[in-house]
Amino acid sequence: MSDLLSLARKIDDRFPEVVQEIVEFRGDVTVEINRSALIEVCTFCRDDETLQMNRLSSLSGVDYWPEEPRFAVHYVLHSLALNHELRLKVYAPGDHPVVPSLTALWHGADWPEREVYDMFGITFEGHPNLRRILMPHDWTGYPQRKDYPLGYEEVEFTFNFERVQSKKPFPRE
Amino acid sequence: MTLTPDDLTHATEIESDHETVELALEELRGRVTDRAFTGETLLLNMGPQHPSTHGVLRVLLELEGETVITAQPEIGYLHTGIEKNMEAKTYEKALVMTDRMDYLNNLGNNLTYCLAIEKIAELDVPPRAQYMRVILAELQRISSHLVWLATHILDLGATSVMLYCFRDREHIVDMFEMLSGQRMMTSYIRPGGLWRDLTEDFLPALRKYLDYQPKKLDDYERLLDNNPIFLERTKGVGVVTQEMVLDWGMTGQMARGSGINYDIRKASPYTGYERFEFDVPLRTEGDVYARYIIRIEEMRQSLRIIRQAMDNLPDGPFRSNNRKYVPPPRSELGTSMEAVIHHFKLWTEGYSLPPGEVYVRTESPKGELGVYLVSDGGPKPHRVHFRTPSFWHLQTLGEVSKGYLVADLVAVLGSIDFTLGDCDR
Amino acid sequence: MGVGVNTSQESKTGAFGVVTTTLDQMINWGRTRAMWPMLFGLACCAIEMMSAQASHYDMSRFGMELMRASPRQSDLMIVAGRVSRKMAPVLRRLYDQMPAPKWVLAMGDCCSCGGVFNNYAILQGVDEVVPVDVYVAGCPPRPEQLMHGIQLLHEKIMKEKVFSK
Numbered sequence: 149m150s151d152l153l154s155l156a157r158k159i160d161d162r163f164p165e166v167v168q169e170i171v172e173f174r175g176d177v178t179v180e181i182n183r184s185a186l187i188e189v190c191t192f193c194r195d196d197e198t199l200q201m202n203r204l205s206s207l208s209g210v211d212y213w214p215e216e217p218r219f220a221v222h223y224v225l226h227s228l229a230l231n232h233e234l235r236l237k238v239y240a241p242g243d244h245p246v247v248p249s250l251t252a253l254w255h256g257a258d259w260p261e262r263e264v265y266d267m268f269g270i271t272f273e274g275h276p277n278l279r280r281i282l283m284p285h286d287w288t289g290y291p292q293r294k295d296y297p298l299g300y301e302e303v304e305f306t307f308n309f310e311r312v313q314s315k316k317p318f319p320r321e
Numbered sequence: 322m323t324l325t326p327d328d329l330t331h332a333t334e335i336e337s338d339h340e341t342v343e344l345a346l347e348e349l350r351g352r353v354t355d356r357a358f359t360g361e362t363l364l365l366n367m368g369p370q371h372p373s374t375h376g377v378l379r380v381l382l383e384l385e386g387e388t389v390i391t392a393q394p395e396i397g398y399l400h401t402g403i404e405k406n407m408e409a410k411t412y413e414k415a416l417v418m419t420d421r422m423d424y425l426n427n428l429g430n431n432l433t434y435c436l437a438i439e440k441i442a443e444l445d446v447p448p449r450a451q452y453m454r455v456i457l458a459e460l461q462r463i464s465s466h467l468v469w470l471a472t473h474i475l476d477l478g479a480t481s482v483m484l485y486c487f488r489d490r491e492h493i494v495d496m497f498e499m500l501s502g503q504r505m506m507t508s509y510i511r512p513g514g515l516w517r518d519l520t521e522d523f524l525p526a527l528r529k530y531l532d533y534q535p536k537k538l539d540d541y542e543r544l545l546d547n548n549p550i551f552l553e554r555t556k557g558v559g560v561v562t563q564e565m566v567l568d569w570g571m572t573g574q575m576a577r578g579s580g581i582n583y584d585i586r587k588a589s590p591y592t593g594y595e596r597f598e599f600d601v602p603l604r605t606e607g608d609v610y611a612r613y614i615i616r617i618e619e620m621r622q623s624l625r626i627i628r629q630a631m632d633n634l635p636d637g638p639f640r641s642n643n644r645k646y647v648p649p650p651r652s653e654l655g656t657s658m659e660a661v662i663h664h665f666k667l668w669t670e671g672y673s674l675p676p677g678e679v680y681v682r683t684e685s686p687k688g689e690l691g692v693y694l695v696s697d698g699g700p701k702p703h704r705v706h707f708r709t710p711s712f713w714h715l716q717t718l719g720e721v722s723k724g725y726l727v728a729d730l731v732a733v734l735g736s737i738d739f740t741l742g743d744c745d746r
Numbered sequence: 747m748g749v750g751v752n753t754s755q756e757s758k759t760g761a762f763g764v765v766t767t768t769l770d771q772m773i774n775w776g777r778t779r780a781m782w783p784m785l786f787g788l789a790c791c792a793i794e795m796m797s798a799q800a801s802h803y804d805m806s807r808f809g810m811e812l813m814r815a816s817p818r819q820s821d822l823m824i825v826a827g828r829v830s831r832k833m834a835p836v837l838r839r840l841y842d843q844m845p846a847p848k849w850v851l852a853m854g855d856c857c858s859c860g861g862v863f864n865n866y867a868i869l870q871g872v873d874e875v876v877p878v879d880v881y882v883a884g885c886p887p888r889p890e891q892l893m894h895g896i897q898l899l900h901e902k903i904m905k906e907k908v909f910s911k
Contacts, residue, residue: 173677173679174441174677174679176679176680203570204570205570205682205689206680206691206693206708208693209706210695210703210704210706211704222678224680228567228581231588231589233680235680254567254569254570255568256570256571256713258716259713259715260712263712277352280397281396281397282396282397282400282745282746283400283832283867284397284832291405291867292404296405298402298406298409298864298865298866300865301870316871316874317874318874368836369833369836370786370840372785372815376789377833377836397830397832398788398832398833398836399789399827399830399833400832400867401830401863401865401867402866403863405865405866406865417862418862418863421790421862424790424793425793468796483800484800484801487797487802488801491800491802494797504888505790505794506885506886742790745830
């Protein structure tokens with residue numbers, strides 16, 4: 149939609165060095181910004197009269213291994229009054245991914261950021277309680293990264309039946 | 322596996338480590354108030370196995386007497402790694418996994434995922450399939466609300482309503498079985514339309530059901546609406562303010578119970594919802610009772626939508642003709658070479674979507690269900706992330722139940738209407 | 747089944763209400779006819795388990811209408827749903843808290859063999875942590891399949907030898 153593009157360009161005008169790219173795909177507009185300016189851009193989106201993005205709709209992480217920058221965090225901001233949405237995307241490098249946390253603006257970002265931390269290992273600065281949420285608390289590794297194995301069990305055929313059965317931990321009773 | 326008398330049968334024989342208990346208490350510093358460490362307040366673990374937690378949810382409670390000071394939910398006990406598992410399967414095969422996420426909203430999950438694929442691929446859906454998708458999504462909504470009613474009211478103490486609701490749900494589930502052969506995990510909604518056309522027994526059964534269900538809903542309302550025990554337990558309990566809704570990203574009945582009129586079926590309609598007339602119930606009190614009234618009314622509105630869709634159901638194909646994504650019918654395989662080639666390609670490698678990212682949202686019975694689909698141009702999804710309503714609502718438990726009694730906590734848990742499969746994925 | 751009173755026969759022979767059986771069969775009969783399952787519904791199979799308990803496919807005909815939340819008061823654990831690695835120690839602990847005699851019925855594909863999910867997060871079969879007596883297949887199994895599984899379990903228990911070795 150062209151009006152979404154114009155709204156995205158407003159962000160570009162307001163924060164010129166921060167916006168890396170504006171992508172339009174199938175009618176939706178994603179604004180890719182520098183991660184250091186995330187909180188300012190979100191505050192602007194929330195307070196500006198024409199944007200009024202008062203709701204954080206979604207927060208997800210993506211792993212683009214082996215491309216660099218490896219990680220991305222994708223935000224969907226939605227406006228209840230004006231009924232439009234805008235998407236922000238923030239990239240983080242592979243070796244030490246740190247992204248500012250949005251919990252100061254919206255408390256609802258609490259658990260989704262913990263999930264992204266748990267699954268990808270991206271640290272969110274300013275998060276009050278960054279612990280593992282879905283995996284057991286002493287799990288090592290970040291499961292949703294592309295270099296983490298799926299961890300599946302081999303399909304048992306007659307030729308490998310004994311080998312697979314010996315690895316299965318049956319209880320001793 | 323015969324059991325012998327030497328088996329470990331007493332939990333007292335299981336060693337408990339005093340140091341681990343102290344370490345565990347230290348970990349809680351910052352998450353509970355300091356009064357828990359002096360013993361002024363009671364730390365209670367409402368464990369993963371509990372009749373009222375609707376699945377495997379662990380709630381860490383800090384109680385002062387019976388009043389809840391902190392209630393922190395711990396999830397992850399049902400984490401299935403669905404998103405990572407979907408990255409290892411082709412798009413069509415990964416559809417099967419979406420059924421099992423929110424297991425009360427199987428067709429809704431299918432629909433959301435298929436809408437995302439259709440958006441990227443720019444795949445058309447014929448009108449007959451669109452109307453059927455609406456009918457199925459609304460039937461699924463009624464079925465989910467029936468299970469919600471059953472478990473919520475069971476927690477509040479009325480056991481007979483549970484039996485009534487499950488009896489009604491059997492009718493819906495029988496209809497799903499007529500269409501797809503499966504009661505719950507149907508995978509009936511596929512990219513491009515539906516898996517197969519309607520069977521002959523579906524529409525008469527649906528007509529009969531539409532006459533049957535409103536009377537039963539009247540029965541439930543008569544039982545519960547003015548029931549003094551129910552009113553005592555639910556009015557004024559678990560109040561959610563409008564600021565909380567915006568702050569915590571609540572959607573669905575949590576938002577509409579507090580006066581924020583946001584229904585995705587009206588705001589950004591999908592699969593033809595704009596053609597149907599229906600009301601969206603709205604209340605302003607924001608308590609458990611308001612959300613109960615909204616859900617019962619939503620069931621009635623769903624019946625209204627289904628009646629409109631059923632009366633105007635168009636004829637025509639049930640799935641798109643785009644052979645790049647939709648397999649040809651088997652009857653064509655004997656005569657057409659292109660059909661064989663398409664069939665072969667779709668069954669071995671699967672279709673590849675053009676690269677790009679989309680976010681699609683639908684109104685699931687619990688709130689806003691969103692799919693963020695990243696495609697890199699290959700046959701398998703690069704990243705599928707589900708924005709599930711239960712996950713976003715459950716984090717508010719501490720806020721919503723602060724200051725209420727433990728018995729009210731049970732009512733609040735039921736009223737938030739979460740499903741752990743939806744939450745943990 | 748070995749336990750029954752055939753009054754017409756007895757009345758002809760003149761002996762009323764005398765039943766001959768073994769102590770084993772009496773005990774097994776008592777164990778199976780009022781088995782209390784423990785509420786262990788985890789995921790989707792739990793909904794089908796609740797459907798099986800509801801009025802359409804009534805499970806209380808088998809004496810199982812009472813689902814005990816406490817493991818101390820139950821003798822059958824119906825594991826219904828997928829068991830994740832985080833849940834496995836909890837499951838084991840609950841199993842240990844059940845007093846003997848206890849049985850485990852693995853309901854559904856996910857707890858029999860891992861089901862649809864073959865990945866890092868799900869146990870490939872709940873028999874990795876607890877010994878299972880009956881496996882019920884299906885995703886999710888129909889309530890009738892669950893009841894068939896329970897009847898199989900009853901048959902299995904009736905064959906157990908408690909006193910005579």
